[in-house]
Amino acid sequence: MAVGFIERISMKKFEKKEIYKKSKDISRWYTDVVLKSELADYGPARGTMVIRPYGFAIWERVQEIFNKMMKDYGVENAYFPLFIPYSLLEKEKEHVKGFSPELAVVTHGGGKKLKEPLVVRPTSETIMYEMYSKWIHSWRDLPVLINQWNNVVRWEMRTYLFLRTTEFLWQEGHTAHKTEEKAMEMVLKALNWYREIYEKYFAMPVLYGAKSEAERFAGAKATYAIEALMPDGKALQAATSHNLGQNFSKVFDISFQDKNGKNQYVWQTSWGLTTRALGGLFLVHGDDNGLVLPPKIAPIQVVIVPIYKDANKKRVLKYAEKIEEKLQSELRVKLDKREEYTPGYKFNEWELKGVPLRLEIGEKELVESKVKAVKRVDMVGQIVLGIDDLVTQVRKLLDGIQISLFKRAEKFLKENTYKTDSYDEFKKIMGTKKGFIKALWCGNPDCETKIKEETKATTRALPFDERDKKGKCIYCKKEAIGQWIFAQAY
Amino acid sequence: MAVGFIERISMKKFEKKEIYKKSKDISRWYTDVVLKSELADYGPARGTMVIRPYGFAIWERVQEIFNKMMKDYGVENAYFPLFIPYSLLEKEKEHVKGFSPELAVVTHGGGKKLKEPLVVRPTSETIMYEMYSKWIHSWRDLPVLINQWNNVVRWEMRTYLFLRTTEFLWQEGHTAHKTEEKAMEMVLKALNWYREIYEKYFAMPVLYGAKSEAERFAGAKATYAIEALMPDGKALQAATSHNLGQNFSKVFDISFQDKNGKNQYVWQTSWGLTTRALGGLFLVHGDDNGLVLPPKIAPIQVVIVPIYKDANKKRVLKYAEKIEEKLQSELRVKLDKREEYTPGYKFNEWELKGVPLRLEIGEKELVESKVKAVKRVDMVGQIVLGIDDLVTQVRKLLDGIQISLFKRAEKFLKENTYKTDSYDEFKKIMGTKKGFIKALWCGNPDCETKIKEETKATTRALPFDERDKKGKCIYCKKEAIGQWIFAQAY
Numbered sequence: 001m002a003v004g005f006i007e008r009i010s011m012k013k014f015e016k017k018e019i020y021k022k023s024k025d026i027s028r029w030y031t032d033v034v035l036k037s038e039l040a041d042y043g044p045a046r047g048t049m050v051i052r053p054y055g056f057a058i059w060e061r062v063q064e065i066f067n068k069m070m071k072d073y074g075v076e077n078a079y080f081p082l083f084i085p086y087s088l089l090e091k092e093k094e095h096v097k098g099f100s101p102e103l104a105v106v107t108h109g110g111g112k113k114l115k116e117p118l119v120v121r122p123t124s125e126t127i128m129y130e131m132y133s134k135w136i137h138s139w140r141d142l143p144v145l146i147n148q149w150n151n152v153v154r155w156e157m158r159t160y161l162f163l164r165t166t167e168f169l170w171q172e173g174h175t176a177h178k179t180e181e182k183a184m185e186m187v188l189k190a191l192n193w194y195r196e197i198y199e200k201y202f203a204m205p206v207l208y209g210a211k212s213e214a215e216r217f218a219g220a221k222a223t224y225a226i227e228a229l230m231p232d233g234k235a236l237q238a239a240t241s242h243n244l245g246q247n248f249s250k251v252f253d254i255s256f257q258d259k260n261g262k263n264q265y266v267w268q269t270s271w272g273l274t275t276r277a278l279g280g281l282f283l284v285h286g287d288d289n290g291l292v293l294p295p296k297i298a299p300i301q302v303v304i305v306p307i308y309k310d311a312n313k314k315r316v317l318k319y320a321e322k323i324e325e326k327l328q329s330e331l332r333v334k335l336d337k338r339e340e341y342t343p344g345y346k347f348n349e350w351e352l353k354g355v356p357l358r359l360e361i362g363e364k365e366l367v368e369s370k371v372k373a374v375k376r377v378d379m380v381g382q383i384v385l386g387i388d389d390l391v392t393q394v395r396k397l398l399d400g401i402q403i404s405l406f407k408r409a410e411k412f413l414k415e416n417t418y419k420t421d422s423y424d425e426f427k428k429i430m431g432t433k434k435g436f437i438k439a440l441w442c443g444n445p446d447c448e449t450k451i452k453e454e455t456k457a458t459t460r461a462l463p464f465d466e467r468d469k470k471g472k473c474i475y476c477k478k479e480a481i482g483q484w485i486f487a488q489a490y
Numbered sequence: 491m492a493v494g495f496i497e498r499i500s501m502k503k504f505e506k507k508e509i510y511k512k513s514k515d516i517s518r519w520y521t522d523v524v525l526k527s528e529l530a531d532y533g534p535a536r537g538t539m540v541i542r543p544y545g546f547a548i549w550e551r552v553q554e555i556f557n558k559m560m561k562d563y564g565v566e567n568a569y570f571p572l573f574i575p576y577s578l579l580e581k582e583k584e585h586v587k588g589f590s591p592e593l594a595v596v597t598h599g600g601g602k603k604l605k606e607p608l609v610v611r612p613t614s615e616t617i618m619y620e621m622y623s624k625w626i627h628s629w630r631d632l633p634v635l636i637n638q639w640n641n642v643v644r645w646e647m648r649t650y651l652f653l654r655t656t657e658f659l660w661q662e663g664h665t666a667h668k669t670e671e672k673a674m675e676m677v678l679k680a681l682n683w684y685r686e687i688y689e690k691y692f693a694m695p696v697l698y699g700a701k702s703e704a705e706r707f708a709g710a711k712a713t714y715a716i717e718a719l720m721p722d723g724k725a726l727q728a729a730t731s732h733n734l735g736q737n738f739s740k741v742f743d744i745s746f747q748d749k750n751g752k753n754q755y756v757w758q759t760s761w762g763l764t765t766r767a768l769g770g771l772f773l774v775h776g777d778d779n780g781l782v783l784p785p786k787i788a789p790i791q792v793v794i795v796p797i798y799k800d801a802n803k804k805r806v807l808k809y810a811e812k813i814e815e816k817l818q819s820e821l822r823v824k825l826d827k828r829e830e831y832t833p834g835y836k837f838n839e840w841e842l843k844g845v846p847l848r849l850e851i852g853e854k855e856l857v858e859s860k861v862k863a864v865k866r867v868d869m870v871g872q873i874v875l876g877i878d879d880l881v882t883q884v885r886k887l888l889d890g891i892q893i894s895l896f897k898r899a900e901k902f903l904k905e906n907t908y909k910t911d912s913y914d915e916f917k918k919i920m921g922t923k924k925g926f927i928k929a930l931w932c933g934n935p936d937c938e939t940k941i942k943e944e945t946k947a948t949t950r951a952l953p954f955d956e957r958d959k960k961g962k963c964i965y966c967k968k969e970a971i972g973q974w975i976f977a978q979a980y
Contacts, residue, residue: 041621041624043571043573043617043621044571044574044575044578044617044620045575048571048573049571050571051569052568053566053567055568056568057567076546076547077547078540078542078545078546079541079546079549079659080533081534081539081657082641082643082657083533083535083656083657084534085534088534100601102600103598103601104573104596104600104608105596105598106596106610107597108607109595109656110593110645110646111590111591117598120610127533127534131533140831150641151640151641153573155600155601156600157600167572341630
């Protein structure tokens with residue numbers, strides 16, 4: 001009950017839904033905007049979150065987009081149980097070691113104490129692979145390309161809406177292949193899907209590459225990640241894709257008879273994108289007036305606000321409905337006809353909710369067969385549009401908004417990405433403005449630990465094209481294994 | 491581990507995927523067909539089930555159809571937490587009494603014993619309404635129309651795939667209204683959506699009406715249900731819609747200021763459809779050769795099987811691809827190009843999986859610019875179609891299949907619905923062929939209990955148009971409160 005209680009009480013007071021300034025305190029702004037734009041709320045149990053309809057509509061957009069990508073490639077959705085017998089989880093030693101401290105455990109069911117406790121899934125490798133070993137026997141059964149959209153639980157003491165919650169929603173893809181090459185192809189494919197989601201839909205430029213040993217998924221041979229930079233200079237791990245090698249297939253005995261009759265273990269991958277991604281989206285684009293949603297992901301792309309008096313109400317509404325009808329075949333449009341709120345209140349609400357484009361329709365627009373458009377991203381420069389060819393004009397405006405949001409974020413990323421071979425400078429940057437730092441590193445976990453202790457920064461990823469960079473480790477001056485990206489992480 | 495172990499072992503033996511005959515033992519047939527058509531499998535923990543991609547694709551169709559119905563009406567999707575503090579669940583006394591015996595309880599989290607145990611949601615009334623009381627203050631906030639698609643847990647000792655599992659998937663709609671009239675409108679709207687899902691998409695005729703006190707949802711003022719008849723003469727409760735009255739709003743303090751400034755409690759409804767529905771679908775239409783899926787719900791409506799030798803392989807495949815392309819803009823089509831299986835194997839597999847229509851394409855069809863169509867429902871009467879206007883012809887065939895499945899089920903329902911005022915006849919029917927029995931009943935739970943003890947039958951529903959039927963109770967001969975439907979229930 002403790003977390004967020006103050007925020008909850010204070011909400012009732014704000015009739016006009018005022019929010020803290022992002023420029024003053026990004027963390028308070030974030031919580032405030034998430035609560036007041038009705039994206040989410042705190043759940044009654046510690047660490048839990050309610051995703052409200054407006055927030056969930058954005059997640060449904062992510063599902064729609066990602067399902068299309070996956071299904072076109074041949075991935076199928078399925079559903080595996082929530083409860084994992086503890087003995088199954090234990091099978092892969094690294095895996096259970098990594099997840100043990102975060103588990104929620106069911107000890108009682110149907111009024112009785114259970115003989116073996118059940119773990120609420122923190123991820124589904126073990127339960128899925130137990131099934132894979134039953135289903136896979138021959139080369140004919142491969143590849144297996146299965147995904148599920150579900151809820152997982154990893155115990156957290158402090159909630160940060162979307163970014164850190166005990167229960168979260170995600171998709172987890174789990175594939176099995178005949179060769180390591182095919183598995184690696186899948187790992188990179190998923191990583192590319194994630195990049196596309198972020199760059200094309202979320203308008204967020206990202207970096208990506210391989211993880212260090214310390215940051216690797218428990219049980220994986222190698223982990224690859226997408227990393228995004230937040231406005232406070234911290235990095236958000238935005239999605240991960242794992243090459244599991246044969247670690248799990250050997251433990252769970254997932255083997256197949258190849259075309260020559262020889263028995264072989266499968267090569268596996270897993271990859272996931274969580275509701276955490278939405279937290280990054282809100283943080284990156286939002287401003288002092290609330291959310292700013294990129295048109296390609298916004299549940300409502302265009303809101304129409306009619307402005308009328310009693311005398312012209314009927315005519316204005318009719319005109320507004322005509323505009324709505326024109327647009328709704330191709331765009332996600334909402335005509336806000338609520339009578340209990342003023343146009344001013346509506347402007348404020350839809351700005352807070354980050355709708356990319358507002359169309360205002362009053363007597364003047366009606367008479368002149370025009371509409372007035374206001375872009376959420378800068379909220380200046382009202383644009384007057386004729387109603388012929390309105391769909392094309394609006395689409396062009398939305399495309400422009402999408403591009404300008406990406407460019408703004410890209411500029412920020414560039415300005416806050418540094419490269420240095422001086423550890424003093426490294427420390428200075430992390431102690432002040434933060435951001436991404438590119439630096440050579442030897443690969444030794446001890447160096448990484450010390451850098452973290454002294455600067456709070458960890459390795460985020462080794463970009464593919466910087467694997468061959470030669471030189472001395474920024475910390476210990478021994479031979480480096482490439483130029484890594486460091487940052488303080490969320 | 492115990493349940494289904496035998497089935498799992500035996501599966502490996504069936505290279506040809508033979509199944510038990512439905513006509514011989516419907517229960518063995520059902521388990522067999524669900525496992526072998528790869529709809530689902532047993533999960534490692536007792537009572538749990540894995541929904542495999544083919545089964546999940548059907549659930550995704552249900553989601554697609556039901557989301558459209560709900561969203562057009564203004565219902566929005568959201569997500570509420572999995573864990574409910576026990577103290578919240580306890581608030582509504584009838585509710586906690588009803589669900590207590592079925593709960594799974596988390597006692598440990600993050601390596602520590604919890605101060606207050608958390609219940610894994612058996613349904614979400616309590617956790618959602620705790621939030622509603624925070625969100626609803628004014629008449630302007632109403633109605634609240636929220637749905638969620640999620641997993642719930644109700645402890646079961648014996649698994650029956652889809653029909654009875656400890657964890658299942660469902661949608662649960664939860665609405666709050668200003669008046670009881672509006673709430674009742676919603677209750678009936680949801681009931682009608684369910685009826686449409688069953689009748690129009692599942693090709694299953696259903697009965698519906700009010701539940702008796704004993705069969706009512708724990709905490710509801712009234713429950714309405716959809717009931718379907720299975721081939722073994724037993725009833726399946728296929729969906730429910732509850733009028734919650736103000737039972738929960740008073741306990742959770744969900745109140746609003748009306749237009750006159752007066753404080754009032756909201757009127758609430760909840761309604762749900764579960765993955766159990768799919769069990770009914772499979773039971774009703776399937777036959778000795780496997781599943782039979784109605785075209786409107788089938789993930790694959792048409793499968794194309796090319797038949798070729800080395801010499802004409804390229805030409806036949808090219809022709810098959812042309813056919814696939816023609817159909818796929820409007821229908822869910824699969825061209826089975828797998829080289830490792832014979833056409834005979836493929837026929838068998840797609841029959842087992844219940845694909846409504848098979849198109850065979852070989853040299854003869856290629857030369858004559860035709861295709862050969864075989865309907866799954868009767869598997870006789872091969873139909874030759876010309877390729878001009880193929881989409882229209884195939885669509886017509888599918889529509890015909892949908893209708894004939896409904897009619898067949900309707901005939902069965904009619905033939906197995908009896909009406910009697912003799913308790914001797916009632917007992918005789920329930921002891922032999924079973925089915926639905928319409929009979930007058932006094933409304934006294936004692937009579938219902940005795941009838942159940944003596945015949946295994948319970949009241950299933952009081953149809954709306956049989957509420958006014960007068961006469962004597964079939965059991966105690968006191969004044970009846972309408973003509974009820976009785977059946978043995980799944």
